[in-house]
Amino acid sequence: MRVLLSTYGSRGDVEPLVGLAVRLREAGAEVRVCAPPDEDFARRLGDVGVPVVGVSESARVWTKAAPPAEALPRRAAEVIAGQFEAVASAAEGCDVLVATGMMPAAAGALSVAELLGIPSVSVTFQQLTLPAPHRRPLAYPGRPFPPDVTDNRVLWDLDASNIDALFGEALNTNRVAAGLPRVDGVRDYVVGVRPWLATDPVLDPWQETPGLDVVQTGAWVLPDERPLPAELVAFLDAGEPPVHVGFGSMPMHASTDVAQVAVEAVRAQGRRIVLGRGWADLSLIGGGDDHIAVGEVNHQALFRRVAAVVHHGGAGTTTTATQVGVPQVVVPQLADQPYWAGRVADLGIGSAHDGPTPTVGSLSSALATALAPETRARAAAVAATIRTDGAALAARLLLDAAEGGAGAGSS
Incomplete structure (x- = not known):
């Protein structure tokens, strides 16, 4: 059995495929992955022995460039063309x-x-792209919804129109060139009638x-056995559990200010700091023995040794x-x-900061809530309910x- 896993996006789009790939190989399948040609993605998949085919340009370069909203259709056209070529x-x-x-x-x-006649499954790592009348869709950059429209069904119709306007021409140009019929609705084509939702049902x-016949498998998380760097272990061993601050794949263009605000807010709570550099290359200003900056590390191991985690709310980090x-x-x-910020707050396992730009005061206040004993107790209780077999279940269902001989998902 040969399986191809295809994605394009940030680390949060690639890391779940690591878990699924390993479980598929354990079940006897041959697996390869199509992903952006970023060195850290190739290294992570290489660590588990999964071959990678690079698609389009670096996701990190594109993210850090922060192109304007009007560039999205052009970028989407490049990504779609890359899929037809590499995939x-x-x-x-x-x-x-x-x-x-x-x-x-x-x-x-x-x-x-579809072109090759291969069964396929469409997977999302968050449910907000699945059209559901009980909530609003996400708005695309440069295409806000009319403020006077509150009917969710109407908003989902507008969402479908926006997606077609952004991606439809590029998709159909490539489909017609390959001998495929045109697609009238891009979103409904991608979602299909039986999409998979690779998230935890509690979170x-x-x-x-x-x-929609949604198959919720649980999150695809692989137990990470990589050791933490010796310097980081020494720092963790030298005092009380610190607070980890990191914003993952977010560019955070005011990175120096964000890092400094975070350091001051954590210090205001009497805690040491582990700062994750991330794609924003966050750095610390000045010396001191109460902080350390780290690159790519095993978050599962690190998070078990810290008092709290300050992050951007990516699906993977939240999970x-x-x-x-x-x-x-x-x-x-x-x-x-x-x-995801709202889910953390609703579950009582932390706090949701109001807005994307923290101040020392606002972040310190949010940290005080997270560091409270009752929050830690609640976080431990919820952790016991989170399933850990999502990738294994998905592998079994897929195989x-x-x-x-049936279509695995949307096709």
């Missing part, structure tokens, strides 16, 4: 394809599966919605922190991150569907 080659001889990542990338990958409960039972402060920047 078409990588998918030859495969028995099933998993498509995830940003919507135009998933649309391109699913089109390739991200799905509400049954007519017309990891919840799974290990550490209190959180979520400072959401964009997209689905306010949703069963492929072996049965």
Whole structure:
């Protein structure tokens, strides 16, 4: 059995595929991954022995460049063309394809599966792109919804129109050139009728919605056995548990200010600091023995040794922190991150910062909530309810569907 996993996006779009790839290989499947050609992605997949096919340009370079909203259709066209080129080659001889990542990338990958006659499944790592009338859709950059429209069904219709305007021409140009029929609705083509939701049902409960047969597998998290760097271990051993601050793949263009604000806010709570550099290359100003800056490390191991985690609210970071039972402060920047901040607050396992730009006062106040004994107790209690077999379940479902000859998901 040969399986192709395709994505385009940030670390949060790639890391879950590491977990699924390992579980698929344990079940006897041959796995390859199509992902952005970033060195850290290739290294992470290489650590578990999974070959990677680079698609399009570096996701990190694109994210840090922060292109204007009007550049999104052009970028989407490049990503879709890259999918037709790289995924078409990588998918030859495969028995099933998993498509995830940003919507135009998933649309391109699913089109390739359709072209080759390969069963496919469409997966999302957050439910906010699945059209459900009980909540609003996310607005795309440069395309805000009319403020006077409050009917969610109307908003979802506008969402479909916006997606077609942004991605439809590029997708259909490539489909027609490949001999495929045009797609009338890009979003509904990607979502299909049986999408997979790779999130935890406690952290991200799905509400049954007519017309969607959602398969919620649990999050795809692989136990990380990588040791922490010796310098970091020495720092952790030298005092009380610190607070970890990191914003993952977010560019955080005022990075120096954000780092300094975070350091001062953590110090105001009498705690030491572990600062994750991330894609913003956060750095510390001045000396002192109460802080350390780190690059890519094992978050599962690190989070178990800190008093709280301050982060941007990416699905992966939120899930990891919840799974290990550490209190959180979520400072959401964009997209689905306010949703995850709200879930953390609703569950009582941390606090949601109001807005993307913290001050020393606002972040210190949020930290005080997260560092309270009752928050830690609640975080530990919720951690015990988070399932850990999501990747294994997804692997079994995927292989069963492929072996049965039925479409694994949307195609």
